[in-house]
Amino acid sequence: TTYQLLEEHTNMTLIAKIINISLIMLIITNVIATIFESESSYHQQYLVEFTVFELISLTIFCIEYGLRVWCCVEAKKYQNLSPSKARIKYIRSGVALIDLITILPFILALFFNIDLRSLRLIRVLRLLKLTHYFKGFNIFISVIAKELKSITAAMLVMVFIITIAASLMHIIEGRVQPETFGSILKSLWWSVVTMTTVGYGDVVPVTPIGKLIATIIMLIGVGLVALPAGMLAARFGEELRERKEDLDSKIKQALADGY
Amino acid sequence: TTYQLLEEHTNMTLIAKIINISLIMLIITNVIATIFESESSYHQQYLVEFTVFELISLTIFCIEYGLRVWCCVEAKKYQNLSPSKARIKYIRSGVALIDLITILPFILALFFNIDLRSLRLIRVLRLLKLTHYFKGFNIFISVIAKELKSITAAMLVMVFIITIAASLMHIIEGRVQPETFGSILKSLWWSVVTMTTVGYGDVVPVTPIGKLIATIIMLIGVGLVALPAGMLAARFGEELRERKEDLDSKIKQALADGY
Amino acid sequence: TTYQLLEEHTNMTLIAKIINISLIMLIITNVIATIFESESSYHQQYLVEFTVFELISLTIFCIEYGLRVWCCVEAKKYQNLSPSKARIKYIRSGVALIDLITILPFILALFFNIDLRSLRLIRVLRLLKLTHYFKGFNIFISVIAKELKSITAAMLVMVFIITIAASLMHIIEGRVQPETFGSILKSLWWSVVTMTTVGYGDVVPVTPIGKLIATIIMLIGVGLVALPAGMLAARFGEELRERKEDLDSKIKQALADGY
Amino acid sequence: TTYQLLEEHTNMTLIAKIINISLIMLIITNVIATIFESESSYHQQYLVEFTVFELISLTIFCIEYGLRVWCCVEAKKYQNLSPSKARIKYIRSGVALIDLITILPFILALFFNIDLRSLRLIRVLRLLKLTHYFKGFNIFISVIAKELKSITAAMLVMVFIITIAASLMHIIEGRVQPETFGSILKSLWWSVVTMTTVGYGDVVPVTPIGKLIATIIMLIGVGLVALPAGMLAARFGEELRERKEDLDSKIKQALADGY
Known part of the structure; x- marks a missing residue:
């Protein structure tokens, strides 16, 4: 049929x-x-x-x-x-x-x-x-949905750190680089690009004091911003271990049959 | 009331x-x-x-x-x-x-x-x-406070590696790029930006020997500097697992009631 | 002989x-x-x-x-x-x-x-x-092969997020920067460079709305793209713990004898 | 005395x-x-x-x-x-x-x-x-020394991937950018900077085929190069859990007494 x-x-x-x-x-x-x-x-x-x-x-x-x-x-x-x-x-x-x-x-x-x-x-x-x-896909999404709460908590911390970092750098670098640090809104771009460790280099602190504060922000912030990903990965490992037999058979089936 | x-x-x-x-x-x-x-x-x-x-x-x-x-x-x-x-x-x-x-x-x-x-x-x-x-927030902060000691140890290692890397690059690149590697103080900016893998690209080694040393520093240092974050993430996973029932109910409550 | x-x-x-x-x-x-x-x-x-x-x-x-x-x-x-x-x-x-x-x-x-x-x-x-x-090498490869399925699932999610991010940025930045965001194909380069947190800085969003969307993409995407590595690392830890005696003796032997 | x-x-x-x-x-x-x-x-x-x-x-x-x-x-x-x-x-x-x-x-x-x-x-x-x-420091070093073998294995894989990536990009980009990809030796700088996700942006592939290969290299390589750090973090979490009482008391002592 x-x-x-x-x-x-x-x-x-x-x-x-x-x-x-x-x-x-x-x-x-x-x-x-x-x-x-x-x-x-x-x-x-x-x-x-x-x-x-x-x-x-x-x-x-x-x-x-x-x-x-x-x-x-x-x-x-x-x-x-x-x-x-x-x-x-x-x-x-x-x-x-x-x-x-x-x-x-x-x-x-x-x-x-x-x-x-x-x-x-x-x-x-x-x-x-x-x-x-690809049934593995479904399981993937459902796990993220399940851990949404602790991820949300970690993400709130992330947003908070990014906002504070942007405010600090606005105060310090705002007068020297008004184009890129002239407001907290503008500083947010630097803050996000730096905290996620993407670091394009289009916006960079130039004053000694700006570099010092940026150094401290990076050392503390980079680790905290990476937390959600780390927590998710750790939880996945655990989830996979728990579901092992169940998941393995499902993926095997999904791979063998459909994918 | x-x-x-x-x-x-x-x-x-x-x-x-x-x-x-x-x-x-x-x-x-x-x-x-x-x-x-x-x-x-x-x-x-x-x-x-x-x-x-x-x-x-x-x-x-x-x-x-x-x-x-x-x-x-x-x-x-x-x-x-x-x-x-x-x-x-x-x-x-x-x-x-x-x-x-x-x-x-x-x-x-x-x-x-x-x-x-x-x-x-x-x-x-x-x-x-x-x-x-948002009660989840409180728990988040208390966990970090609890692990502050091992994080401090990992951060000391981090600071040590960053300082040594800055000193090495100052010795090697200092004469060629006095503006950016002219002192250990100046080299620290490169060191932090590189070790956190932000990598703006505003300061880059240019001599062959500088690139070679930077390569070795990166391969070893990047992993060690990422340790605090990794440790924190691992400990969080564990903490969450332990507190699961307790935390889940608290967050559920906090989310359902207040947030 | x-x-x-x-x-x-x-x-x-x-x-x-x-x-x-x-x-x-x-x-x-x-x-x-x-x-x-x-x-x-x-x-x-x-x-x-x-x-x-x-x-x-x-x-x-x-x-x-x-x-x-x-x-x-x-x-x-x-x-x-x-x-x-x-x-x-x-x-x-x-x-x-x-x-x-x-x-x-x-x-x-x-x-x-x-x-x-x-x-x-x-x-x-x-x-x-x-x-x-170096027998440790063999074990390393075999572990990756064993976890290939869950890695594949995570990589599919990764490819999906990268493609969506590229499409979004193409729609937003396409008209302003036709050279680099003029097509989804071109945007993919930005998307991959950003999501892997490499962030060369050769392609960067310039419009305020482009920066806003890029910010959201980074905050969500960077974590999800780091998942395969995190999962692999977590699984390795576990695998190593399980195999500990077996592996240790093999590596010890391999190191002592051959390497 | x-x-x-x-x-x-x-x-x-x-x-x-x-x-x-x-x-x-x-x-x-x-x-x-x-x-x-x-x-x-x-x-x-x-x-x-x-x-x-x-x-x-x-x-x-x-x-x-x-x-x-x-x-x-x-x-x-x-x-x-x-x-x-x-x-x-x-x-x-x-x-x-x-x-x-x-x-x-x-x-x-x-x-x-x-x-x-x-x-x-x-x-x-x-x-x-x-x-x-600071006794915590000593323990830190001894743990790394203990895991040196599996870290070495992961680092060998890392060196191998970086070398292959450099060779591939030399073949593809070598003719267009002889200054930076003119030899495998020169390409290694791009390879290391990219694989560690530092991404200065001083060396970037420019040809479409170069960007395609770089995309594939990044998606696969970035995860594998992050493995040593991830493994070390996972092992640390475990080590810390095992030693908990022992370590906690030692650090507490070290902090309270000396540091």
């Missing part, structure tokens, strides 16, 4: 495998095409090819979406619902909404005039359709 | 929730206003609005402070003390001091002439008033 | 130790020579020396390869196979293939005209020959 | 505390003085002050060294040795060697002509004298 071909990722038949791998390839090709199409030289040269490819993929994604909605009634979790209720519930689920968001604007764009740049952004979001096939 | 409206964060009534959320919004708006006000173009254009907003918030924060001091006698931990002793003890506590520090300079500024820039810095510190509402 | 001299790393005789250490020194000298030879000033000045050294090392590596293939039949794991089958199996093994790859192109280069630059790259790969002697 | 004043860090008398804190202050002041003295403007202005201070501290450090050697016979670990043997053993120990190294060159400098720059470097090394007082 269609359901087995599209949604079942265990004990897939050869045809199901081919369909799934083709869809994955289509998603990836789509995103790569979007990236290259945004380059105006390629855009003009291969205008027809890009348009045809987009129309074909859009058609396939529409059919895919329709079939998924159609056959979702066969899913185990919707067994106790009437077909129409099951479909409404499926349409409201995360994966189905992603599918809809990544096709709807393009159907609308056939009738209305929509800004090309924002359309491109939505096409890039098609990458999220991969969550259908 | 006033105490229940302001300080109790469990089983809040609707009015208590509205008051708390309003105060949180006021704090955040205040800091954002300070950031924008420091931008001179906004400052001049919306001078009246900024002044009125500051006066209103200052009044509210003063009333809030007064009420908190007034009703602190109802707090469980001050039950055994006489009202006046309880109030003195409360005024000396961390959260109350933060409240006082963020309003006192502005009351003084009405009578005396205080530098606008330092006032701005103090207004940004109002962010710390959020510790009233 | 030859086998004992080359392949056995426990209870080595003095001669075996000398041979192994000489081979390790030869590999390291070879790679250092390649690095210096690529510098055209050294290349021209010491042309004869470099050529003679390369010919001598090539000869030694060829003899080494021949001897290893010859005496592999004495290895425990090939005991049940006939000599010819054992040798074919050995030639197909990872370490033997590395040995072959790092000598074959140079033998071919004696007869055919091969681009010097790609030959240099292959000579650098001779570093991989160290896996013969 | 002298031994109790200098070496015993438990149950110190008030005089012992004053002596130890004075010595710690002297060491720190010494290093700060060295840093400022290297700045030629300060050097010339306060020449007499710097010289007098250096002579006084040198005298104190010499007396300190003499007294430590003299009274080391009272140490528990040397109880079974004859006084002369105990003193020879003490002179050969790590802390005593550091003490000697940081005073000997200055005594020699009184008679011979020694380069001022290298003397400065040795004076900065006086920071290491703090190991007398």
Whole structure:
């Protein structure tokens, strides 16, 4: 059945495998095409090819979406619902909404005039359709969601340190470099670029006292700003250890079957 | 009672929730206003609005402070003390001091002439008033305080490596780039910027031998300087795991009730 | 026997130790020579020396390869196979293939005209020959291979965030800086340089709104992009703890005997 | 006794505390003085002050060294040795060697002509004298020494990735930017600066293919190069947990008594 071909990722038949791998390839090709199409030289040269490819993929994604909605009634979790209720519930689920968001604007764009740049952004979001096939992805997102609270706490600390650092540097360097440290708002750019250790070098303290304060800010701040990432990584390690058997089998399955 | 409206964060009534959320919004708006006000173009254009907003918030924060001091006698931990002793003890506590520090300079500024820039810095510190509402914050700070010793050890190592790196590069690059490596003091800026991996690029070794030594310094130093952050992150993961039930319930409460 | 001299790393005789250490020194000298030879000033000045050294090392590596293939039949794991089958199996093994790859192109280069630059790259790969002697290396690679799945998941998230960031910045900064943000393809360079916190500073957002979005992207993205490394480090810690006795003894042996 | 004043860090008398804190202050002041003295403007202005201070501290450090050697016979670990043997053993120990190294060159400098720059470097090394007082420092170093093997393995991987990255970029960018990618040797600077995520921006790939390869190198390499630091941090967390009681009490003691 269609359901087995599209949604079942265990004990897939050869045809199901081919369909799934083709869809994955289509998603990836789509995103790569979007990236290259945004380059105006390629855009003009291969205008027809890009348009045809987009129309074909859009058609396939529409059919895919329709079939998924159609056959979702066969899913185990919707067994106790009437077909129409099951479909409404499926349409409201995360994966189905992603599918809809990544096709709807393009159907609308056939009738209305929509800004090309924002359309491109939505096409890039098609990458999220991969969550259908790569179950590891889902687990990843759910873990982040679960740790959102402690991450939020760490991020608040981060925002606080960045704001204080920006205020301090504004007071010290503001008179010498009014262009870049002339207000706390302007200093924030230096503060974020420095605290995340990106350090472009477009804004740099120049006064001795500015360099001294920046040194202290860096030594203390850089570590604290790296905390959320470190905490997330540590929690992931733990989460992975706990879920090991569960996760391993799921990823193995997801990799072997769909990806 | 006033105490229940302001300080109790469990089983809040609707009015208590509205008051708390309003105060949180006021704090955040205040800091954002300070950031924008420091931008001179906004400052001049919306001078009246900024002044009125500051006066209103200052009044509210003063009333809030007064009420908190007034009703602190109802707090469980001050039950055994006489009202006046309880109030003195409360005024000396961390959260109350933060409240006082963020309003006192502005009351003084009405009578005396205080530098606008330092006032701005103090207004940004109002962010710390959020510790009233967001209990996760408190726990965060207490954990860092607890691990201060091992962090201090790691920071000493960090300072040592940075100083040695600066001395080495001063010896090697000092003659070629006297402006930036002319003394150990000057080399310290390069050393800190490099070791924290910020790497602005405003100071860079240019001689082959300088690059070679810088390479070795980077490969060894970068890892060691990242240690405090890594240790802190690892310890946090552990701390969180230990406190899990305790912390989760507290944050849940803090988030659900106050934030 | 030859086998004992080359392949056995426990209870080595003095001669075996000398041979192994000489081979390790030869590999390291070879790679250092390649690095210096690529510098055209050294290349021209010491042309004869470099050529003679390369010919001598090539000869030694060829003899080494021949001897290893010859005496592999004495290895425990090939005991049940006939000599010819054992040798074919050995030639197909990872370490033997590395040995072959790092000598074959140079033998071919004696007869055919091969681009010097790609030959240099292959000579650098001779570093991989160290896996013969340094068993810790092997374990390292096998651990990464084992965790490849969760790393892949984290890397997919990384690629997704980088692509979204590039698309966003292309929309915002594209019109102001067409040279560097003119297409998603061009923006990707900024995105990767920023998210990995390398931050060269050759491409930087200049519009206020571009800086604002870049700030948000950095604060969220930098942590998520650092996840794979953090996860890998956490897993390594765990892996090392589990294997401790096993690994320690192996490394100790490898270090004491061969390296 | 002298031994109790200098070496015993438990149950110190008030005089012992004053002596130890004075010595710690002297060491720190010494290093700060060295840093400022290297700045030629300060050097010339306060020449007499710097010289007098250096002579006084040198005298104190010499007396300190003499007294430590003299009274080391009272140490528990040397109880079974004859006084002369105990003193020879003490002179050969790590802390005593550091003490000697940081005073000997200055005594020699009184008679011979020694380069001022290298003397400065040795004076900065006086920071290491703090190991007398801050026991946490010792533990820190011993942990790194203990994990040196797995760190070496990770560092070998790091060196390998950096070399391969440099070779690849030399092949791709070498013709376009001969100044900075003209040889593998030159490319190594870019490679190290990039892989450690310092990213000065003084050397940047400019060709599209160069940027593509650099992108791939960054995404893979940055994580692997951060491994040693991550592993060390993870191992530290573990080590600290294991030693908790032991370490805590030692640091507490060291902090309370000496530092």
